Amino acid sequence: MALRGFLEENFGGFFHDEAFPVKPTGRYISIVLLRKTESEAIFRTDEGITQEMITLGIEDKSKASRVIFSKRKAIAMERRKGRELLRLHDLIKETCNINGSMCGECADCLVYGYAAAGKGESAAGGLKSRVLAENAYSILPASEITDVRTINALSEMETMSEPDEKGELQMRESLASNEYVKPETHFIDVETLRDVRPAEFVYVLGNILRTKRYGAISSRMGKIKNSIVAIVTSDSEPFSCLELTKMVWDKLEPSVRSHPLDDRLVEEALLQSVETVLEHHPGNYRLFSGQKLQELLQLVKEAYENPEVELIDMIKNLSGLKAAKG
Numbered sequence: 001m002a003l004r005g006f007l008e009e010n011f012g013g014f015f016h017d018e019a020f021p022v023k024p025t026g027r028y029i030s031i032v033l034l035r036k037t038e039s040e041a042i043f044r045t046d047e048g049i050t051q052e053m054i055t056l057g058i059e060d061k062s063k064a065s066r067v068i069f070s071k072r073k074a075i076a077m078e079r080r081k082g083r084e085l086l087r088l089h090d091l092i093k094e095t096c097n098i099n100g101s102m103c104g105e106c107a108d109c110l111v112y113g114y115a116a117a118g119k120g121e122s123a124a125g126g127l128k129s130r131v132l133a134e135n136a137y138s139i140l141p142a143s144e145i146t147d148v149r150t151i152n153a154l155s156e157m158e159t160m161s162e163p164d165e166k167g168e169l170q171m172r173e174s175l176a177s178n179e180y181v182k183p184e185t186h187f188i189d190v191e192t193l194r195d196v197r198p199a200e201f202v203y204v205l206g207n208i209l210r211t212k213r214y215g216a217i218s219s220r221m222g223k224i225k226n227s228i229v230a231i232v233t234s235d236s237e238p239f240s241c242l243e244l245t246k247m248v249w250d251k252l253e254p255s256v257r258s259h260p261l262d263d264r265l266v267e268e269a270l271l272q273s274v275e276t277v278l279e280h281h282p283g284n285y286r287l288f289s290g291q292k293l294q295e296l297l298q299l300v301k302e303a304y305e306n307p308e309v310e311l312i313d314m315i316k317n318l319s320g321l322k323a324a325k326g
């Protein structure tokens with residue numbers, strides 16, 4: 001009961017309780033996080049790593065490309081992590097298939113949404129995700145945090161050159177080159193939950209904290225550590241990832257803006273930026289950071305360590321959409 005008690009005490013009436021929240025009521029929970037690569041990572045489309053040319057800060061008007069960590073990729077991997085848990089504890093039907101027809105009843109379908117019924121099914125309408133995500137941006141410019149590794153095939157002489165028919169040494173071509181994001185690169189990200197119930201909040205939080213691998217599954221690259229720096233409840237969405245990223249950039253002294261950034265400095269700058277945005281936020285809000293946030297994260301951790309104590313029950317008791325059942 002520890003976690004449920006904490007949520008009740010600290011989040012008060014902010015959560016919806018039992019019934020599925022059909023109509024939006026302006027209850028937003030923003031999870032502000034730092035994502036840090038812990039290996040070389042490839043976040044790219046076929047054209048290479050996704051980058052966008054933008055202004056570096058709000059005060060600093062110089063322009064450069066930043067690497068983008070796509071929201072689609074982030075949510076897809078976190079969803080999978082959550083569905084593993086549901087499957088492990090028998091909380092999801094065998095027939096709920098993320099690439100096919102989805103059940104519309106499990107925690108994953110209810111929180112992250114699902115598309116309208118697939119072929120041969122009655123059109124149940126589908127459900128919009130209540131996890132609002134944005135693309136995250138690297139704090140440092142792409143030129144600082146990306147590199148290219150070429151894979152070479154050496155000649156029999158064990159060099160990169162080889163004699164041609166005339167006996168003249170010619171350079172061999174490299175087999176392949178891979179552009180990657182360096183380890184220890186920081187991205188600033190915000191996931192916003194809209195109108196959720198306590199179990200749904202804990203579920204999404206757990207998925208963020210437990211997902212360590214992003215990007216192509218076939219690739220061994222793409223380890224990431226997510227750290228939650230602040231959680232904010234509010235009556236409208238206060239944050240934009242890009243704005244926070246620019247504010248953090250401005251707060252970092254020019255002398256420390258090089259790879260790898262100091263974790264502590266980045267976290268401090270991010271929390272200060274969150275506070276500044278909230279000071280100007282036209283509406284109600286409550287910020288959880290420092291000790292209070294650590295208390296919450298510790299309780300979430302314990303809930304996942306012994307899921308049979310609270311977590312499984314919380315998820316099991318989530319009621320679905322009544323309308324869908326007619």
Ligand SMILES: [Zn+2]
Nearest residue numbers: 096103106109
């Ligand atoms: Zn489902």
